[in-house]
Amino acid sequence: MSRMTKREQTGKHLLAWACLLLALLVLLIIFQPSAQAASLRRGSTGDDVITLQKKLKNWGYYGGSVDGIFGSRTEAAVEYFQRKNGLTVDGIVGPVTARALGMQLTGGTTSSSKTTASGDTYLLAQCVYAESRDEPYKGQVAVAAVVLNRVDSSSFPNSIAGVIYQPGAFSAVDDGQINLSPDDTAIKAARDALNGYDPTNGCLYYYNPSKATNQWIRSRPIITTIGRHVFCK
Amino acid sequence: MEQNQPPRKTGSEPETRTGHEMELKSTKERANKTRRARRFRTVVAVAVPVLLALALGAACIYASERSAYAESLERRVTSQEQDAYYQLHNNINDMQTALLKLKVTASSSRHILLLSDIWRLSGAAVANMAAIPVSHVDTSELNAFLVRIGDYANTLINRILSGGVLAEEDYTQLDALYEASVQIGNKIKERLDRGDFPSSLSVSAADGYYAQNDSAGGSSPDQSGSPDPNDQSGENTQSAENSAKEENISDYPTLIYDGPFSESNEKAQPRGLPEGEVDENTALLRAVEWLGGGNLTASGYEEGNIPVYAFAGTDAEGRSVEITVTKQGGAVLWMMRETAGGADGVPEEDVTKRLSEAAGQFLEDHGYEGMEPTYAQFYNGTAVFNFAATQDDVILYADLIKVYVEESSGAVVGMDAANYLTSHTPRDLPSPELDETQAGYAVSDSLDVQSVQLALIPKTASTEVLCYEFKGKCSGISFIVYINAQTGAEEEIYQIIDSDEGQLVV
Numbered sequence: 001m002s003r004m005t006k007r008e009q010t011g012k013h014l015l016a017w018a019c020l021l022l023a024l025l026v027l028l029i030i031f032q033p034s035a036q037a038a039s040l041r042r043g044s045t046g047d048d049v050i051t052l053q054k055k056l057k058n059w060g061y062y063g064g065s066v067d068g069i070f071g072s073r074t075e076a077a078v079e080y081f082q083r084k085n086g087l088t089v090d091g092i093v094g095p096v097t098a099r100a101l102g103m104q105l106t107g108g109t110t111s112s113s114k115t116t117a118s119g120d121t122y123l124l125a126q127c128v129y130a131e132s133r134d135e136p137y138k139g140q141v142a143v144a145a146v147v148l149n150r151v152d153s154s155s156f157p158n159s160i161a162g163v164i165y166q167p168g169a170f171s172a173v174d175d176g177q178i179n180l181s182p183d184d185t186a187i188k189a190a191r192d193a194l195n196g197y198d199p200t201n202g203c204l205y206y207y208n209p210s211k212a213t214n215q216w217i218r219s220r221p222i223i224t225t226i227g228r229h230v231f232c233k
Numbered sequence: 234m235e236q237n238q239p240p241r242k243t244g245s246e247p248e249t250r251t252g253h254e255m256e257l258k259s260t261k262e263r264a265n266k267t268r269r270a271r272r273f274r275t276v277v278a279v280a281v282p283v284l285l286a287l288a289l290g291a292a293c294i295y296a297s298e299r300s301a302y303a304e305s306l307e308r309r310v311t312s313q314e315q316d317a318y319y320q321l322h323n324n325i326n327d328m329q330t331a332l333l334k335l336k337v338t339a340s341s342s343r344h345i346l347l348l349s350d351i352w353r354l355s356g357a358a359v360a361n362m363a364a365i366p367v368s369h370v371d372t373s374e375l376n377a378f379l380v381r382i383g384d385y386a387n388t389l390i391n392r393i394l395s396g397g398v399l400a401e402e403d404y405t406q407l408d409a410l411y412e413a414s415v416q417i418g419n420k421i422k423e424r425l426d427r428g429d430f431p432s433s434l435s436v437s438a439a440d441g442y443y444a445q446n447d448s449a450g451g452s453s454p455d456q457s458g459s460p461d462p463n464d465q466s467g468e469n470t471q472s473a474e475n476s477a478k479e480e481n482i483s484d485y486p487t488l489i490y491d492g493p494f495s496e497s498n499e500k501a502q503p504r505g506l507p508e509g510e511v512d513e514n515t516a517l518l519r520a521v522e523w524l525g526g527g528n529l530t531a532s533g534y535e536e537g538n539i540p541v542y543a544f545a546g547t548d549a550e551g552r553s554v555e556i557t558v559t560k561q562g563g564a565v566l567w568m569m570r571e572t573a574g575g576a577d578g579v580p581e582e583d584v585t586k587r588l589s590e591a592a593g594q595f596l597e598d599h600g601y602e603g604m605e606p607t608y609a610q611f612y613n614g615t616a617v618f619n620f621a622a623t624q625d626d627v628i629l630y631a632d633l634i635k636v637y638v639e640e641s642s643g644a645v646v647g648m649d650a651a652n653y654l655t656s657h658t659p660r661d662l663p664s665p666e667l668d669e670t671q672a673g674y675a676v677s678d679s680l681d682v683q684s685v686q687l688a689l690i691p692k693t694a695s696t697e698v699l700c701y702e703f704k705g706k707c708s709g710i711s712f713i714v715y716i717n718a719q720t721g722a723e724e725e726i727y728q729i730i731d732s733d734e735g736q737l738v739v
């Protein structure tokens with residue numbers, strides 16, 4: 001009797017623990033979708049690799065090109081960095097090495113980007129990507145141009161960041177899409193707009209006529225329509 | 234005890250059992266099985282609710298932590314918004330004081346100090362405005378007012394520094410600005426006293442931004458495209474919007490001055506367009522001729538800063554192309570062909586030279602004579618050269634044309650003449666009072682000058698000044714210094730930054 005009970009008890013315990021673990025796991029998965037840690041190693045590509053290469057290059061560890069591809073030279077540079085900084089020399093950028101480098105790993109590979117941009121150009125590209133990645137190229141430049149036209153207008157904040165982060169101005173800021181990594185097209189669109197290309201011919205507003213309900217914005221004189229967006233002054 | 238042994242063990246026992254024993258065993262086994270099944274059911278019956286209760290408990294704890302966190306974030310956001318509102322009030326108050334002091338000061342150095350204070354406060358107030366969650370429709374005028382105060386003050390500073398004085402109409406304008414800022418300050422103070430702050434929690438973000446206050450007695454946004462008075466804005470944001478309205482006053486003084494944000498300059502008409510209007514068909518013929526053949530279709534008329542007809546299609550080589558032709562004068566404003574793309578980065582010097590020559594040749598072929606290449610950027614496999622117009626060997630920096638050249642093929646893939654068409658007219662150039670050597674005395678000794686040239690640069694938003702352009706280096710960094718060719722005054726200094734993508738001028 002006792003042996004049997006023991007076994008059953010073990011089974012019961014196992015079952016209980018399994019269920020509890022499962023429940024906890026479910027909870028964790030539901031509430032913490034971003035808890036997984038990423039690492040960069042040979043073969044990794046993407047924005048994080050670009051950041052890594054830039055940092056290594058700036059500090060003189062890396063002499064290759066900033067191309068977003070973790071190859072043998074990047075690996076050698078990471079090992080060099082780890083040796084110099086008293087870290088485990090494995091050529092892999094895990095959480096510890098990442099912290100030593102002062103970078104955050106976003107996890108996984110995002111768009112592998114040929115072009116790089118920084119500062120205002122990047123922020124503008126983020127806005128373009130978040131607001132209009134499904135639009136034709138001209139429509140993406142147009143969104144960037146509207147931001148820049150606002151910067152130059154007295155009725156709006158006087159910097160790119162000020163315009164983009166103005167409360168309520170862009171829905172992509174409210175729903176967090178602004179933080180997505182822009183692709184090459186969005187970066188190029190931002191650059192073209194910064195270089196003066198304005199397909200909207202001076203517009204300050206745009207909206208999607210199938211979505212916008214606000215009467216005020218609909219009463220503005222329409223200058224042009226590009227893709228799904230209507231641009232107005 | 235023996236009988237309670239698990240069935241598995243029975244297989245290893247000697248084969249001396251009787252049928253009775255076997256029967257007994259199987260009965261026991263069955264009984265065991267049912268007992269085990271019952272026990273399992275009990276375990277499940279107990280464990281599942283317990284686990285669910287645990288999960289619920291964990292979820293509750295988690296949820297309460299989250300909601301506490303959300304509340305703390307809410308408070309942080311609200312306090313930042315309140316902070317911005319308080320600071321806006323302070324900055325406008327300080328601006329009032331400075332405007333008041335301007336009335337009674339007689340010294341030009343005090344004028345400059347007070348005006349720079351106003352300039353600084355205007356910038357700070359505009360930054361505060363950007364952080365306050367209020368409808369753009371209701372506050373764009375206030376924003377413009379604050380920007381223009383600073384812009385105007387800066388214009389006055391420059392005038393006093395170059396030997397000018399404040400005129401009678403400036404004092405009248407400053408009085409009006411003072412009155413307006415008092416009104417605005419009082420409205421904000423009333424709201425602060427009530428503890429009624431604009432908050433992002435009471436305004437729904439996307440709609441609130443354009444939500445329009447239709448309460449009576451408010452000011453309407455600018456006359457052009459003024460909204461439909463019967464218009465109903467979203468009811469949910471109504472009360473928030475009514476209060477957001479209160480910073481506005483009915484009449485903002487119109488400032489007359491010459492700065493980049495002045496009303497006259499924001500509505501400036503292009504000066505470089507040829508005479509006469511063209512219709513869409515003529516514009517289409519122009520576009521095809523300009524491209525050297527191709528198949529274009531009209532994609533619409535755009536009433537913008539420079540009204541244009543837009544066309545899209547393919548050029549003679551089959552590349553897709555977009556082009557716009559101005560309604561007035563039928564000039565090509567902008568053209569862009571599809572490109573192969575490529576890497577960023579400045580190419581070798583001889584490649585750059587070849588690309589620049591291709592761009593220059595292109596401009597000459599299209600009737601732009603005497604254009605001088607200035608600076609260039611290189612990105613995405615494309616070189617962008619900025620050409621400035623010249624007149625009697627003087628570079629006209631306002632009249633820029635951008636030419637895009639594909640690095641792989643050397644083909645011109647784009648052109649942007651917006652700056653040129655906005656500002657190009659024959660200038661009435663004075664002959665310089667100073668010669669190159671005399672102007673050189675005004676240049677800092679720290680600058681190792683490498684080249685000198687006459688150039689016309691923008692001084693205010695609508696005036697230009699003839700200068701000697703000294704290009705040189707100081708501790709390895711490139712600079713351009715502009716010395717007024719008449720007075721020898723140092724008008725402007727630019728730093729040239731060599732980036733991966735070419736030269737940047739700051």
